[in-house]
Amino acid sequence: MRLSRSTAWLLALPWLITFGAFWLFPVIYSLIVGFTDYQLLEPEWHWVGLENFKQLLSDPDFISALENTFIFVIGTIPFTTVISLAMALLLNRKFPGRGLFRSGYFVPSITSLVVISLIFTSLYQRGGYVAMLAEMIGLTTPEYGFLQDSGTALYAIMAMDVWMSVGYYMLVFLSGLKAIPDELYEAAEISGAGRIRQFFSITLPLLKPTMLFVLVINSIKSFQVFIEIFVMTKGKFDTMTAVYFIYERGLTTEFAFGYASAAAYILLIIIAIFSVAQFLLLRRKAPLW
Amino acid sequence: MVRRSSPLSVTLRYAASIIILGIMIFPLLWMFRVSLLGPGGIGFERLASTAITLGNYADLFTSSGMGRYLVNSSLVAAVVVGGNILFCFMVAYTLARYRSLSNKLLFISVILVLMIPVHIVIIPMYVLMVRTGMYDTYFALILPWLVNPIGVFLVKQYIESIPPSMEEAARIDGAGEFRILFQVVMPLCKPALAVLAIQVFFTNWNAFLFPFILTSSDELRTLPVGLALLQGHQAIDWQHLMAGSSIAVLPVLILFAFLQRQVVSGITAGAVKQ
Numbered sequence: 001m002r003l004s005r006s007t008a009w010l011l012a013l014p015w016l017i018t019f020g021a022f023w024l025f026p027v028i029y030s031l032i033v034g035f036t037d038y039q040l041l042e043p044e045w046h047w048v049g050l051e052n053f054k055q056l057l058s059d060p061d062f063i064s065a066l067e068n069t070f071i072f073v074i075g076t077i078p079f080t081t082v083i084s085l086a087m088a089l090l091l092n093r094k095f096p097g098r099g100l101f102r103s104g105y106f107v108p109s110i111t112s113l114v115v116i117s118l119i120f121t122s123l124y125q126r127g128g129y130v131a132m133l134a135e136m137i138g139l140t141t142p143e144y145g146f147l148q149d150s151g152t153a154l155y156a157i158m159a160m161d162v163w164m165s166v167g168y169y170m171l172v173f174l175s176g177l178k179a180i181p182d183e184l185y186e187a188a189e190i191s192g193a194g195r196i197r198q199f200f201s202i203t204l205p206l207l208k209p210t211m212l213f214v215l216v217i218n219s220i221k222s223f224q225v226f227i228e229i230f231v232m233t234k235g236k237f238d239t240m241t242a243v244y245f246i247y248e249r250g251l252t253t254e255f256a257f258g259y260a261s262a263a264a265y266i267l268l269i270i271i272a273i274f275s276v277a278q279f280l281l282l283r284r285k286a287p288l289w
Numbered sequence: 290m291v292r293r294s295s296p297l298s299v300t301l302r303y304a305a306s307i308i309i310l311g312i313m314i315f316p317l318l319w320m321f322r323v324s325l326l327g328p329g330g331i332g333f334e335r336l337a338s339t340a341i342t343l344g345n346y347a348d349l350f351t352s353s354g355m356g357r358y359l360v361n362s363s364l365v366a367a368v369v370v371g372g373n374i375l376f377c378f379m380v381a382y383t384l385a386r387y388r389s390l391s392n393k394l395l396f397i398s399v400i401l402v403l404m405i406p407v408h409i410v411i412i413p414m415y416v417l418m419v420r421t422g423m424y425d426t427y428f429a430l431i432l433p434w435l436v437n438p439i440g441v442f443l444v445k446q447y448i449e450s451i452p453p454s455m456e457e458a459a460r461i462d463g464a465g466e467f468r469i470l471f472q473v474v475m476p477l478c479k480p481a482l483a484v485l486a487i488q489v490f491f492t493n494w495n496a497f498l499f500p501f502i503l504t505s506s507d508e509l510r511t512l513p514v515g516l517a518l519l520q521g522h523q524a525i526d527w528q529h530l531m532a533g534s535s536i537a538v539l540p541v542l543i544l545f546a547f548l549q550r551q552v553v554s555g556i557t558a559g560a561v562k563q
Binding site: 004007008011012014015016018019021022023024025026027029030033040087090091093095097100101103104105106107108110111112113114115116117118119120121122123129132163167171220223224226227230231242243246247250251257260261264265267268271 | 302303309316317320379432497498520538545552553
């Protein structure tokens with residue numbers, strides 16, 4: 001089976017162009033620009049070495065954006081993971097209506113994030129449904145609504161994020177659960193292991209690759225949270241996240257391409273470290289649980 | 290395997306499933322209900338009323354750019370989906386059938402892009418579009434998204450599962466490369482291409498970040514961008530905003546209802562290969 005060399009290249013051309021122009025070039029470009037003071041409105045630019053990076057690390061806005069991003073990642077991932085796994089276990093058995101539940105749970109995952117953010121902006125507002133619910137169980141609610149209060153805004157957005165992501169990760173866990181052979185559970189049953197024992201000795205260890213995938217994908221996504229922030233708070237009330245910071249510095253008012261690109265690279269490095277750490281942790285031979 | 294369940298555990302399972310279902314779909318049901326309400330409050334008491342109006346939808350099309358946004362979203366999605374079917378197939382075919390070192394490098398580039406966090410691309414993409422004059426044109430909305438790496442990956446795996454004997458036979462019969470490609474292999478790939486098309490459609494239809502930063506004029510807004518900015522810039526009530534949201538969500542929900550299997554396998558495509 002031979003494809004002629006020229007045909008092969010011709011067929012690959014669309015990808016080569018896309019890759020070169022829209023991925024390779026941007027990644028290299030922003031690395032280079034990160035070492036300059038380039039701004040849209042200033043025709044002249046200079047090399048500034050590590051100046052952007054130094055300035056960023058002492059820029060209180062950037063530090064607090066990083067903090068918020070970390071709160072977002074660390075605060076959502078455990079909930080999303082545990083809830084979606086629980087949902088997957090719930091639907092892992094065949095029972096009438098299972099398909100309907102599975103589809104229903106998945107609906108938020110295919111809904112536009114802008115739309116979800118708009119809906120929750122309304123649900124979270126003063127006198128809105130969430131406030132009513134909270135008051136019903138005797139909680140005090142912020143005076144101007146959950147999104148207009150520095151103490152609650154970020155957490156409200158995080159709760160929404162968990163709500164909308166669990167359906168997708170449930171499906172991922174379901175496909176992981178399907179790959180575990182039934183014989184293992186039968187054998188466990190025969191040797192007298194209870195449900196809980198089975199979960200910790202069979203299900204969890206065999207779900208490790210799925211778990212790794214879920215954690216890595218979810219953290220990469222969460223580190224980049226932006227759309228929710230843009231629609232719901234515009235970065236106000238202590239909800240400024242790293243990507244919102246990049247957007248605000250790079251593409252509004254001053255258009256500080258250099259400074260924003262350097263910030264983007266710092267975030268990239270953090271994401272890379274985080275992913276590698278998760279990978280190494282979960283790849284250990286010794287059981288984690 | 291038959292594991293007997295007690296009536297109690299069956300009841301609990303249904304109760305839990307139903308409660309979760311309620312939590313997961315309430316916000317969307319709420320959106321549809323509010324979109325059908327006349328002017329006034331949006332509290333509980335009004336949701337229960339049976340009064341329904343389509344006036345909000347009519348208003349959006351007559352007095353805001355919603356019609357235009359809908360056309361833009363549809364147009365961009367159609368072109369991007371069409372482009373992906375053609376281009377992902379071409380690239381995937383080379384990757385599946387042409388084995389060489391450069392091909393391995395090509396495949397690595399596909400995987401690499403899957404791992405790049407998009408935030409790194411925001412500023413360079415903006416600069417690129419401004420410098421090439423594509424900023425605020427349909428090109429900016431379409432060109433970067435014509436070859437989806439996940440799509441290439443998906444179709445490549447599918448082609449690899451097709452025995453090459455069909456292509457050999459066609460070649461012996463004297464068919465040319467492109468004839469084999471488009472008349473023999475492509476029809477066989479329909480299932481994978483369908484999954485690809487749906488996945489690309491969903492991603493593109495819901496896309497906000499790049500359509501938002503790469504355009505500025507109202508005439509070029511897609512639905513998500515139009516909706517997000519409608520909320521920010523105009524005095525608009527929730528009824529109208531939710532009507533607009535419903536317009537953005539409906540096509541996706543309808544597709545999902547009819548093509549669940551393809552939707553799910555497309556969206557979890559990344560998870561299959563670990």
